[in-house]
Amino acid sequence: xxxxxxxxxxxxxxxxxxxxxxxxxxxxxxxxxxxxxxxxxxxxxxxxxxxxxxxxxxxxxxxxxxxxxxxxxxxxxxxxxxxxxxxxxxxxxxxxxxxxxxxxxxxxxxxxxxxxxxxxxxxxxxxxxxxxxxxxxxxxxxxxxxxxxxxxxxxxxxxxxxxxxxxxxxxxxxxxxxxxxxxxxxxxxxxxxxxxxxxxxxxxxxxxxxxxxxxxxxxxxxxxxxxxxxxxxxxxxxxxxxxxxxxxxxxxxxxxxxxxxxxxxxxxxxxxxxxxxxxxxxxxxxxxxxxxxxxxxxxxxxxxxxxxxxxxxxxxxxxxxxxxxxxxxxxxxxxxxxxxxxxxxxxxxxxxxxxxxxxxxxxxxxxxxxxxxxxxxxxxxxxxxxxxxxxxxxxxxxxxxxxxxxxxxxxxxxxxxxxxxxxxxxxxxxxxxxxxxxxxxxxxxxxxxxxxxxxxxxxxxxxxxxxxxxxxxxxxxxxxxxxxxxxxxxxxxxxxxxxxxxxxxxxxxxxxxxxxxxxxxx
Amino acid sequence: xxxxxxxxxxxxxxxxxxxxxxxxxxxxxxxxxxxxxxxxxxxxxxxxxxxxxxxxxxxxxxxxxxxxxxxxxxxxxxxxxxxxxxxxxxxxxxxxxxxxxxxxxxxxxxxxxxxxxxxxxxxxxxxxxxxxxxxxxxxxxxxxxxxxxxxxxxxxxxxxxxxxxxxxxxxxxxxxxxxxxxxxxxxxxxxxxxxxxxxxxxxxxxxxxxxxxxxxxxxxxxxxxxxxxxxxxxxxxxxxxxxxxxxxxxxxxxxxxxxxxxxxxxxxxxxxxxxxxxxxxxxxxxxxxxxxxxxxxxxxxxxxxxxxxxxxxxxxxxxxxxxxxxxxxxxxxxxxxxxxxxxxxxxxxxxxxxxxxxxxxxxxxxxx
Numbered sequence: 081x082x083x084x085x086x087x088x089x090x091x092x093x094x095x096x097x098x099x100x101x102x103x104x105x106x107x108x109x110x111x112x113x114x115x116x117x118x119x120x121x122x123x124x125x126x127x128x129x130x131x132x133x134x135x136x137x138x139x140x141x142x143x144x145x146x147x148x149x150x151x152x153x154x155x156x157x158x159x160x161x162x163x164x165x166x167x168x169x170x171x172x173x174x175x176x177x178x179x180x181x182x183x184x185x186x187x188x189x190x191x192x193x194x195x196x197x198x199x200x201x202x203x204x205x206x207x208x209x210x211x212x213x214x215x216x217x218x219x220x221x222x223x224x225x226x227x228x229x230x231x232x233x234x235x236x237x238x239x240x241x242x243x244x245x246x247x248x249x250x251x252x253x254x255x256x257x258x259x260x261x262x263x264x265x266x267x268x269x270x271x272x273x274x275x276x277x278x279x280x281x282x283x284x285x286x287x288x289x290x291x292x293x294x295x296x297x298x299x300x301x302x303x304x305x306x307x308x309x310x311x312x313x314x315x316x317x318x319x320x321x322x323x324x325x326x327x328x329x330x331x332x333x334x335x336x337x338x339x340x341x342x343x344x345x346x347x348x349x350x351x352x353x354x355x356x357x358x359x360x361x362x363x364x365x366x367x368x369x370x371x372x373x374x375x376x377x378x379x380x381x382x383x384x385x386x387x388x389x390x391x392x393x394x395x396x397x398x399x400x401x402x403x404x405x406x407x408x409x410x411x412x413x414x415x416x417x418x419x420x421x422x423x424x425x426x427x428x429x430x431x432x433x434x435x436x437x438x439x440x441x442x443x444x445x446x447x448x449x450x451x452x453x454x455x456x457x458x459x460x461x462x463x464x465x466x467x468x469x470x471x472x473x474x475x476x477x478x479x480x481x482x483x484x485x486x487x488x489x490x491x492x493x494x495x496x497x498x499x500x501x502x503x504x505x506x507x508x509x510x511x512x513x514x515x516x517x518x519x520x521x522x523x524x525x526x527x528x529x530x531x532x533x534x535x536x537x538x539x540x541x542x543x544x545x546x547x548x549x550x551x552x553x554x555x556x557x558x559x560x561x562x563x564x565x566x567x568x569x570x571x572x573x574x575x576x577x578x579x580x581x582x583x584x585x586x587x588x589x590x591x592x593x594x595x596x597x598x599x600x601x602x
Numbered sequence: 603x604x605x606x607x608x609x610x611x612x613x614x615x616x617x618x619x620x621x622x623x624x625x626x627x628x629x630x631x632x633x634x635x636x637x638x639x640x641x642x643x644x645x646x647x648x649x650x651x652x653x654x655x656x657x658x659x660x661x662x663x664x665x666x667x668x669x670x671x672x673x674x675x676x677x678x679x680x681x682x683x684x685x686x687x688x689x690x691x692x693x694x695x696x697x698x699x700x701x702x703x704x705x706x707x708x709x710x711x712x713x714x715x716x717x718x719x720x721x722x723x724x725x726x727x728x729x730x731x732x733x734x735x736x737x738x739x740x741x742x743x744x745x746x747x748x749x750x751x752x753x754x755x756x757x758x759x760x761x762x763x764x765x766x767x768x769x770x771x772x773x774x775x776x777x778x779x780x781x782x783x784x785x786x787x788x789x790x791x792x793x794x795x796x797x798x799x800x801x802x803x804x805x806x807x808x809x810x811x812x813x814x815x816x817x818x819x820x821x822x823x824x825x826x827x828x829x830x831x832x833x834x835x836x837x838x839x840x841x842x843x844x845x846x847x848x849x850x851x852x853x854x855x856x857x858x859x860x861x862x863x864x865x866x867x868x869x870x871x872x873x874x875x876x877x878x879x880x881x882x883x884x885x886x887x888x889x890x891x892x893x894x895x896x897x898x899x900x901x902x903x904x905x906x907x908x909x910x911x912x913x914x915x916x917x918x919x920x921x922x923x924x925x926x927x928x929x930x931x932x933x934x935x936x937x938x939x940x941x942x943x944x945x946x947x948x949x950x951x952x953x954x955x956x957x958x959x960x961x962x963x964x965x966x967x968x969x970x
Contacts, residue, residue, distance in 0.1 A: 170677075172679055172681060172682070172758045172759060172760070173676045173677060173679050173682075173758040174676065174677040174678070174679060175679050175680050175681060176636045176639070176677060176678035176679055176680040176683070176716065176720075177632065177635045177636055177639060177677045177678060178639065181635045181638055181639045181642070182635055182638055203785040203786070204669075204671065204672055204675070204785070204786060207785075209758070209759055209785060210759065237675050237676065238675050271671060271674065271675060272674045272675070273674060273675045273676075273677060274631075274632075274635065274674070274677070275674075476928075479853060480853075480927070480928060482925070587671065
């Protein structure tokens, strides 16, 4: 019997709010309820249900960890966003590409197009090529204030190397426009000015909503009598405080798939595996490396805007339990369309008229749902051909996600896992863990804390010395985020040398993670 | 003569420029955004054929020189481009009638269009490489006697450097050093030429080619056709002296990158999954240099090698390659002018340290 204090993990998704209570490594109870428009009511329902199932009092919970897709959904649907101003410190550079070039029109309509370019910025080696133009910055701040805009994204050239330039500029803006709510680009992105500025702008447009949502979640838990500290999951599967999340909602944008991947990992005890979430319409594959989701290397679009923001590398295949089956045994056509959430009405086994992959699975005896007799006349050859195709598509997806040719274990979550019955090429074992349907809430409940560095280091001091400094900065950041000092480890280290130039500057990305300190962040 | 008026065309050109980059040349994203912004402000690029030029017209190449990591932060300054134009006209002592790209593959396809659009100067439908190369001297302009200098270099702070060297190879070294001293990103005017020279020394129609390639890929995607086949059908036009072959279809099993002496070296292994060992290998030196199938050369510089995403036919630069990607590799003949003996002495296989002679891709693929 474990003596660890119970923790509450919650996933506030677009459709469902899931809650789990965990004590140590054990899932004590789980509950699933519908998400409500104000998120608070759905949260109360789910938490109340899980507390009842666990026979626990709200006061006994030691920590609450929440993952939510509210912010990404709002941005993609262009709702609840605020107008923003983009202030860039770059002149005499960058003027040929003003802020928000290439943004979708429907988004510009909502957030406005208020760009300001002022003098200042640094080279890759940190030398300032131009002093910060204080007068121009003050003028911009006055103009923004006159337009009644509070949300500002502030971006300076090579800010990842010289974040202090943005910090100083923010002070100047605040001295003129005390109501300003400023996102610094160096807080939300790495090298690549346009992508980093975009991330800062997205963040600025979401800040007001994030305060509302976080307040709603806090109030709901307060009303239930939960007094434990509350954290939110971020994209890389580690935690941030609610205060931090209200300032940087963008860091929580992709927490959904991350928590699902990490939860699946936890439920099986695996550290390195492919996690496959087979839903009704798609199969999402993620890659777990040392307990964390692998992240994308290339630019990532959020709601039609290119960013270099870190996101889990998820491959979506148009294949799920509701995927349409057409053609004959000699020429099977799978989807890509699906009956989706109407599966229980439209699939043959549920009395519908659409032949779906679920019907094939039932006919093959892989699942016992619906009315089996409705699919008994399906041709054996067709069934076999469809199963072949399903397995091939999944195997191709696994192949694409792998980083070496060695076989890897696969963890299967989501209702569509009935589609698979055979061993999968390129895999060592297929796991189907208990509680797989609430894997994302479990993922939230087991989150750790992290610290990151992504900037240029000068290797002239020696590679080892420079890397050690980078690691130390990441460790300090993890400590500041609330990690137990002894538990901090470096989980990721990437070096990207500058090509085309004989220089000793190297872009280094480091990530350190650790267990959450009891009592939380400093 | 024609003008580009649609945002979609600019994006197509950028995609086509990546394919012609043969893996290198830098991501044209920054240039693409610049042009899209110009279109939004109501300015459109004008493209003219070399044959439309008067023999005594004055033409220069505009190029950005620098590290890809730096370009994505410094972006492009309109003021710098206009100042460069002004300083160049003053330096050369005459009005510039048209601009030309020295390198159509990658980001330098875009900078002459950027300045041309902003300043209202036409851009020649052609360039000096028909692809991307790592050095300034590796152009048809240079091979046929045009000097890369005198040249005007400028950074965004207004520093101006005039370069006048005895050879184009030395110009390459000097320009690279100046660039390093000025924050690793500069713009310059190179290869001042007469209209008559442009007609004789250029790889023709390559600007239009980037647009057509990008369009083909997009159209094939939208019509649910195989986009790789779509682009192959377009590229392979023996009547016009162009040959394109699909060299391999497989999955990347290993990518090696390293930086030595400021250049990007590497190799990529691709496997069909049939055997244990990957059958296909592409050597990288900033660009894709040589492709070998079971050790046998099937395409070699200056012919182009393009690695495309197998599904979308999106051309991939060397930096974008990663383990597990499904890719299709295309070999594409360099323009006939690029395959002449005098050109191979400047950018043939041996100039990249390869111990073999150039052979055309259409012969290599047909050989037993």
